[in-house]
Amino acid sequence: MNKEHRKRITQNLTYLKERMLDLDPLLDCLIERDVFQLEHRSRIDAATPPTPQRKFNEFIQLLLSSSHPAAYHAFLEALQNERQFYVVERLQNTVVKLDNGSVRAKTPHKRQPVQTIEPALSSGYAHMDQVASVMSKVLSEFSGKLTEELVTNFEKRREDDIREMEENMEAKLGKFSEQWEHEKKQMLLQNDSAIKSLQDGIESLQRKQNECEKLKLKYDQLKQHQKDLREKENERWQKLTQSNLENSQLKAENTLLKEEVDRLKDKIEELQDEASTVRKGKLNSDSEAKHLLTENRNLRSELDEKEKERDDLKRDIENAYERIHEIIRVQKEKSTAEDSTYKTVLDKQNQKLSEIYDAVNALSARDRLNQIKSSGAPRTLYIGGNAIQRSNRSNKS
Numbered sequence: 001m002n003k004e005h006r007k008r009i010t011q012n013l014t015y016l017k018e019r020m021l022d023l024d025p026l027l028d029c030l031i032e033r034d035v036f037q038l039e040h041r042s043r044i045d046a047a048t049p050p051t052p053q054r055k056f057n058e059f060i061q062l063l064l065s066s067s068h069p070a071a072y073h074a075f076l077e078a079l080q081n082e083r084q085f086y087v088v089e090r091l092q093n094t095v096v097k098l099d100n101g102s103v104r105a106k107t108p109h110k111r112q113p114v115q116t117i118e119p120a121l122s123s124g125y126a127h128m129d130q131v132a133s134v135m136s137k138v139l140s141e142f143s144g145k146l147t148e149e150l151v152t153n154f155e156k157r158r159e160d161d162i163r164e165m166e167e168n169m170e171a172k173l174g175k176f177s178e179q180w181e182h183e184k185k186q187m188l189l190q191n192d193s194a195i196k197s198l199q200d201g202i203e204s205l206q207r208k209q210n211e212c213e214k215l216k217l218k219y220d221q222l223k224q225h226q227k228d229l230r231e232k233e234n235e236r237w238q239k240l241t242q243s244n245l246e247n248s249q250l251k252a253e254n255t256l257l258k259e260e261v262d263r264l265k266d267k268i269e270e271l272q273d274e275a276s277t278v279r280k281g282k283l284n285s286d287s288e289a290k291h292l293l294t295e296n297r298n299l300r301s302e303l304d305e306k307e308k309e310r311d312d313l314k315r316d317i318e319n320a321y322e323r324i325h326e327i328i329r330v331q332k333e334k335s336t337a338e339d340s341t342y343k344t345v346l347d348k349q350n351q352k353l354s355e356i357y358d359a360v361n362a363l364s365a366r367d368r369l370n371q372i373k374s375s376g377a378p379r380t381l382y383i384g385g386n387a388i389q390r391s392n393r394s395n396k397s
Contacts, residue, residue, distance in 0.1 A: 005072035006064050007096045017056050019087060019165075021172060027059075029078035035068045085161050236331055240349070243324045250317050251356065257310050264303050271296060317356075324353055 009016070020026070023044065030036040040062050047054045063075060079088050275292065328350050 001064065001066055001068070001071040004096050008072075008091050008094045009060070009064065009075075011094055011096070012090060013060065015090060016060075016087065017053065019084070020056060020059075021052055021169070023055060023059055025082050026075075026078045029081055030063075030071075030074055033068075033070070033074040033077075035066055035071045035074045036062065083161055083164065086158065086165070233331075236327065240324070240327060240331075243320065243327065244349070247317075247320055247324065247353070247356065250313065250320060254310075254313050254317065257306065257313055261303075261306055261310065264299070264306060268299060268303070271299060321353055321356070325350065328353075 027036060027041050027044070031038065031041065044055050044058045044062070047058045063071065068074070076088050076091065079085075079091075271292075275296075278288075278292065
C-alpha cells in the first residue's frame with residue numbers, strides 16, 4: 001500500500017468507522033487475498049474492550065501497516081463484495097492532500113461528445129457534408145440519452161444500495177439491541193444474585209458477630225470463675241501449708257518424746273542393773289529396798305505418763321493425718337482436669353503423709369514390742385549390799 005492509498009483511508013477514517021460495523025466478511029476476503037493472516041483476525045478479536053470501535057481501530061492499523069502491494073485494491077474489492085459501493089466511490093473520489101502541497105484527485109471518466117467534422121472538401125462533396133452533419137447530431141443526441149440513462153441507472157442503483165445498507169444497519173442494530181437487552185437482563189440477574197448473596201453474607205457475619213460477643217462474655221465469666229477458683233485454691237494451699245507445719249511440729253514433738261522414752265528406758269536398764277547388783281550383794285537394808293522400790297514405782301509411773309503422752313501425741317498425729325488426707329481428697333475432687341501439676345503436688349504430699357503415718361505406726365509397734373519385752377523380763381530385787389554398792393547407786397542416780 002502506497003502513501004496515496006493510506007491518505008485516502010485516513011482522510012475518510014470517521015466515515016469508514018460509522019459504516020464498517022461488521023468486519024468479519026472483510027477479514028475473510030482479505031485473508032483469501034493473503035493481505036491478512038489468521039493471526040491478524042485473532043489480534044482484532046482479542047482487542048480490549050471488545051467494542052466495534054476498538055476492533056475497527058485495530059483493523060485500520062493492520063491494514064495501513066500491511067506491506068502487501070495490492071492491499072488497497074483488495075480492500076476496495078472486499079467493500080464491493082459487501083455491496084458498499086458508496087464507500088468505494090467516496091474513497092476513489094477523495095482529494096488526496098500530499099505532504100508537498102500537491103493535490104491529486106481521481107475523477108470519474110466522462111464520455112466526451114463527438115465533435116462534428118468541419119467540411120474540408122470542395123463543394124462537390126456538399127451533400128456528403130450535410131449527411132455527416134446530420135449523423136453527427138444523431139450520434140450526439142444518442143450519446144446524451146445514453147449518458148442520461150447511465151446516470152439514472154447509477155443513481156437508482158445507488159439508492160438501492162443505500163436502502164439495502166440502511167436495512168442491513170437496522171437489522172444489525174436490532175440484533176445488537178436484542179443482544180444488549182439479553183446481556184443487560186443477565187447482568188441484572190447476576191447483580192440481584194450478587195446482592196442477595198452479599199445480604200446473606202452480611203446476615204451470616206452479623207450472626208457470627210453476635211455469637212462472638214456471647215462467647216466473649218462467656219469467656220469473661222469463665223475467666224472470673226477461674227480467678228475465684230484460684231483464690232480458693234490459694235486458701236487451700238495456705239491451709240495445707242499450715243497443716244504441714246503443724247504436722248512438722250507434731251513430728252518434732254514426737255521425736256523429743258521418743259528421745260525421752262529412750263532416756264527413760266536407759267534409766268530403767270540402769271536401775272535394773274543396780275537392782276541386779278543389789279541382789280548380788282545381798283542387801284539387807286529394808287529402808288534401801290523400800291527406797292529402790294519407791295524409785296522404781298516412780299519411774300514406772302513416769303514411764304506410764306510418757307506412754308500416755310506418746311499415745312495422745314499419736315492420736316493427734318492420726319487426727320492431723322486424717323484431716324490433711326481429707327483436705328487433699330477434697331482438693332483432688334475439686335481440681336480441674338487441666339491442672340495436672342497441682343494434682344501431682346497433691347499426690348506427692350499425700351505420699352509423704354502416708355510415709356509419716358507408716359513411720360509413726362512402725363515406731364508405735366516397736367515401742368509396744370519393747371514394752372512387752374521389758375514387761376516380760378523377770379524383775380529381781382536384791383536387798384542389802386555394802387556401802388560401796390549403795391554409794392555407786394546414789395552416784396548413778
